[in-house]
Amino acid sequence: QTVVTQEPSLTVSPGGTVTLTCAPSTGVVTSRYYVDWFQQEPGQAPRALIYNTNKKHSWTPARFSGSLLGGKAALTLSGVQPEDEAEYYCLLSSGGAGVFGGGTKLTVL
Amino acid sequence: QVQLVQSGAEVRKPGASVKVSCKASGFIFTDYYLHWVRQAPGQGLEWMAWINPNTGDSRCAHQFQDRVTMTWDTSIGTAYVELNSLTSDDTAVYYCTRDDIYTHTWEFDQWGQGTLVTVSS
Numbered sequence: 001q002t003v004v005t006q007e008p009s010l011t012v013s014p015g016g017t018v019t020l021t022c023a024p025s026t027g028v029v030t031s032r033y034y035v036d037w038f039q040q041e042p043g044q045a046p047r048a049l050i051y052n053t054n055k056k057h058s059w060t061p062a063r064f065s066g067s068l069l070g071g072k073a074a075l076t077l078s079g080v081q082p083e084d085e086a087e088y089y090c091l092l093s094s095g096g097a098g099v100f101g102g103g104t105k106l107t108v109l
Numbered sequence: 110q111v112q113l114v115q116s117g118a119e120v121r122k123p124g125a126s127v128k129v130s131c132k133a134s135g136f137i138f139t140d141y142y143l144h145w146v147r148q149a150p151g152q153g154l155e156w157m158a159w160i161n162p163n164t165g166d167s168r169c170a171h172q173f174q175d176r177v178t179m180t181w182d183t184s185i186g187t188a189y190v191e192l193n194s195l196t197s198d199d200t201a202v203y204y205c206t207r208d209d210i211y212t213h214t215w216e217f218d219q220w221g222q223g224t225l226v227t228v229s230s
Contacts, residue, residue, distance in 0.1 A: 001171060034215045038154070045204055045223055046146075046154065051216035089154050093215045096168045100146075100154040 002026050004092050006101035011109055012080045020104045021072040022090030028071030029092065035073040036091040037066055039084075040103075046089065050075060082108050111135035113205050113221035120227045126193040129224045131205030138186040139163050141207040144217065145179070145190045149201040157203075160188060161210065195228045202226075 003025040012018040022035070029035060037050040048057055050066035053073065063079045073090055085108040090101040116130040131143060145157040158169040160179040169177050178191040192199060202223040208215050 036215055036217060038217070040154075045220040046217075047220075048217050051218075052214045055216075057216075057218055091154075091156065091215060091217070093156075096159075097170060098156040098215060099170075100156055103153045 002092070002099050004090065004099045004101040006088075006090060006104045008102070009105040009107065011107045012077070014080060014082055014108055016080050017076065017078045018080060018106065019069070020075045020077075020088055020090075020106070021069065022074070022092065022101045023072040024092055024099070029068055029073045032094050033073075034091075034093045034098075035066065035068075036093075037064075037073075037075045038089045038091065040087045040089065049088075077106075080108055084108055111219050113207065113219055115203075115205060115221040115224045118225040118227070120229065121195050122230055123196055123228055125195050125228075126191055127195060127199075127226050128189055128191040129203050129205075129226065131188045131190075131221050133186040133188070133207070136207075138183055140210050142210055142213065143179075143181070143188040144206050144208055144215075145177075146204045146206060147201040148204070148223075149198070152201075155201075158190070159208065162188065163210065192226075195226075197228050199226065200228045 035053040038046040040046045054066040065076050067074050088104045112134045114132045119127050142159045144159040160167040162181045181188045204223050205221040206217040
């Protein structure tokens, strides 16, 4: 059973830049994975931000971007806003099955 | 308006089963896979399974393979997930979400509001 690891928590100043990463226990994230990123606020359903590694939904703010970085999937927020404080989850899927990362609690301070 | 609307909260005793529904509206039901994701209190998201309402093909995460049954009714655009042999570890909010059947890239662009299932004696 693959385990997907994310940073448990990160803190960033308003206007700053932060990168969240996502890595499978099986090794590196390759093109055989679909990578998605979700934002979740307390008491709410998750909201999709990024799919297929780097594609944005129509509602995804321009300051969010997805990429592969050093064998990991990455979500970068540039010009962080106070409303970006939330929990962020990655999802790695391959071969018809998927695994979520444990989530990163992003604090904007 | 694209929506996934789920059934209401449920309380079950250990060993029982629960069935949660997810009604689709505003889009063609058979154009999407339906996935189920759960979240235990204070915990992260856990992918459970998907079903293709066109073919009946499905796939479950390994930890659910013996306990999950997925069904659907195309005539009313509704998918169901049933989980049996419940334990307290199954206490969670259960979400349905969708994935384009033509690309199947797990984009999960629309989510249900969630259904709280509480397992308690």
